Amino acid sequence: MNLAHAADLAYAASAPPGGAGGPAAFVQPLILFGAMFAIFYFIVLRPQQRQKAERERMLAAVKKGDRVVTTSGMHGTVVSLSEHTVTLRVADQVKIEFDRTAIGRVAAVTGDKDA
Numbered sequence: 001m002n003l004a005h006a007a008d009l010a011y012a013a014s015a016p017p018g019g020a021g022g023p024a025a026f027v028q029p030l031i032l033f034g035a036m037f038a039i040f041y042f043i044v045l046r047p048q049q050r051q052k053a054e055r056e057r058m059l060a061a062v063k064k065g066d067r068v069v070t071t072s073g074m075h076g077t078v079v080s081l082s083e084h085t086v087t088l089r090v091a092d093q094v095k096i097e098f099d100r101t102a103i104g105r106v107a108a109v110t111g112d113k114d115a
Helices: 003-013 024-061
Strands: 067-070 075-081 085-091 094-099 103-106
Touching: 024 103, 067 085
Parallel strands: none
Antiparallel strands: 067 075, 067 103, 075 085, 085 094
């Protein structure tokens, strides 16, 4: 490659004469950022909001006699409920009070003898 050829390549790779390139130079990055935000919203934020709403519905629907599993893995039957706490019977004559948000899921009812 000679010097004249290198100068032609450098000139071809440079910005067009006349400055920044006009208003299109601002629109293209805005479209790119908008598309990235839309993808982030539909892949991350929207499913998180849906899971949160589903969990809140599950916690609101818990009632006395339900078999539940806490987030720590303890299984029990709901004995009493208040606005912020839930009391579980985990064995005969053993009742433990938990924060209501500690309920991980409602277990399937299997015809429990002490429910």
